[in-house]
Structure formats: structure tokens, C-alpha cells
Amino acid sequence: METVILAVVIALVVVGALSGLVVGTRRKKRLPSAPPPTAEPQITAPPAEPHVGEEAETPQEEPRRTIEEVGLPEAGTTVAPPPEEAAEVVEEPAAPAVEVPEPTAGRLVRLRSRLSRSQNTLGKGLLSLLSREHLDEDTWEEIEDTLLTADVGVAPTQELVERLRTRVKVLGTRTPAELRALLREELLTLVGPGLDRTLHTESPQDQPAVLMVVGVNGTGKTTTTGKLARVLVADGRSVVLGAADTFRAAAADQLQTWGERVGARTVRGPEGGDPASVAFDAVKEGIAEGADVVLIDTAGRLHTKTGLMDELGKVKRVVEKHGPVDEVILVLDATTGQNGLVQARVFAEVVDITGIALTKLDGTAKGGIVVAVQRELGVPVKLIGLGEGPDDLAPFEPEAFVDALIGD
């Protein structure tokens, strides 16, 4: 009986052990077929960690560099990332391409055809009148009218006609070549080949030269300031721009765009802010960064002369706290003729103009304004605008100008 009980117990133990083994194996086999982990992460991030999901889709603000933080390129060079870095800068906000402006030397050669196209009616007209067989009073009157129509001005016209009369008489017979040479010489005398047309872009002090650009809005003042920055950069100078035309926000934007194209920084203030303070800050910035030239674009509203006088006078006085202003360039639109002369007079009463930039000479036959405005102000034309292109501003060269007038 005891043996039977022992056998039963052993049998139960064996069965129990076997069934335990089978269950264990089954459990192990079930593990791989367990459901895969859900997309939801099981571990919750601490509250400070960034969330995933919707928030992850929100683009993170790229830390944008302010213009002050952007390193300026070497003047006159194109900024292109080295090839090995190109792949890394994909995420960078697109930097405006820095252009290499056309060199100033020889610009007038390229632009000369434009000058001839617009101006040669004056020269050709004079030549054909002078070539007439009989130079009677009517012809001399026509010569006078031709000069007045081209805006040469009354006094210079009379002077020129007098000199031509005398010289033609002395000449006796007139060959076309002689007449051309004579006219060229006299026109050149009238334009003033001996005037100092150097743009003073080097300060005698150890600081940037300061150039103020003044003129009535719409004459091409901001455009000329921008083009002038390119002229300077082309000549290897570093430039800071001051957007002191705070009256019109678009003027500051426009100037900044010109500056960015050649890597020049623009100092600007709030719309309607104090122009003198912007001008002051621009010079301060120019000094701080060791720039060669600071160009200040000013507002030219001619509503009241007193207002203009106050504003421009103040800008100049405030800038002069840093040192003297090296140039005050008056921008005049050549197409406005006598009106331009009136503007010139008003500005000359307000500030000491040191040079004239005559714009839009490509759009008028009245190139005689060069002579008239120089006489009016006793100041030389230093720059001429011959188109809307960024490099369509050239230093004024009397010989090239007169040659364009009389044609080849």
C-alpha cells in the first residue's frame, strides 16, 4: 500500500513538472509575437523638453543675423562661399549677393554714345549754322537761339557768340575741320576745363570723409547716392550710408538695397525721425568701423525754404560735431531746365554746395545746363547720370562731354 501511494505521488510530481515545462516553453514562444511597440513613446518627456508632434512641425525661427552682425566683405570682391562650405550653408537665410561694380575709369567711354545721342543736336546744329556761306545777323541769331534752347543760359550764350564772331572773322575761309576745332575749343572754354572736379572722398583728418547729398526729391538723389556708393566701392573704398531722408520710409529702404548690393552698411532711423540724428549716427558708425567714406542721403522737400534751411543746416551742423563735411553734392535733374536753376539757387543759400551731380542727361538735349548751373553756383559739375542702370553714373569730363556735343 505504501508503495502504491509513493508511486502515485511520484507520478503526480512528474506530471506537474512536465506541464510546467510545457507552459514555460509556450510563454517563451509567445514573446516574439507580442504586438510591436506603438508609435507613442512610452516615456513621457519632462515638461522642459521640446514636444513632438504638431509643435515639431512648427518651423523654428532661424536666428537671423542683423546687418550689424554680418561681416562686410572686402571692397570690390564678390562674396562666394568656398566650395566645401557650400553644403553647410544650405540652411542659412539667403544673403544678398554682393556685386562688383564697374570701374569708374572709362565709364564715360561706355556712356558716351548715350551722351552723343541726347546732346549732339546742339553741337551739330551749331556746326551746320557756322558752315553757312553767309554768316548774317539772322544766322547769328539762330546760333544764339540754339544755345539758349539747350539751356546754356543768357550770359554764357552771349559770350560764346561774341567769341565765335571774332574768331570766324579772323579765320576768313572756313573749312569744316577748322570750324569744328574752333567750336570745340570755345565750348570747352565755356564748360571750364580747368575747374577742380575731384570728388573729395579723403578726409584730411584720420577719419572717414563725409559727403552729404542734397537735392529736391525726384531728381534722382537717392539713386545717385546709391550709384555713388558703387563708384566708391569700385575704386576700392569702404562706404557707410546714412539714410537721413527719414521723411519717406521707402527712401531708406531704397538706399539700403543699393548698399546691400555692394556690401555697404546703411544706418537708418525711424520713419519721421530726426534726420540729423541719423546722419550723426552714420558718421559715428563710419568712424567706428574705420570706413573710408560716409554718404548721407538727405530729404529735399521744398515746401518752405525755412523748413529746408532748418533741416539741412541742422544735419550739417550736427555731422560737423564729428569733423568737417568734405563734400555737399547737389543733385539736379537736367530735364528740369530753368526750374533746376531755381532749385540750385535755393539750396546754395542753405548749404555750401561743393559739387553738382547732374542726372538724367540721357533724357534731354539740354546739356547746356552744365554751363548754366556752374555759372549760377560757381561750383563744378562733378558727376553726370546717364541712365537708370546701377553703373550709369560717371565722373564729368569736359573734353568727353564737348566731343559728345559736336560728334565725331
Ligand SMILES: Nc1nc2c(ncn2[C@@H]2O[C@H](COP(=O)(O)OP(=O)(O)OP(=O)(O)O)[C@@H](O)[C@H]2O)c(=O)[nH]1
Ligand atoms: N534716365 C535716368 N533716370 C535716372 C537717372 N538718375 C535717376 N534716375 C531715375 O529717377 C527716378 C527718381 O530717382 P530717386 O533716386 O528715387 O529720386 P530722389 O530724388 O531720391 O527722390 P526720393 O526718393 O523721393 O527722395 C528713378 O526712377 C531713377 O531711376 C539718370 O541719370 N537717368
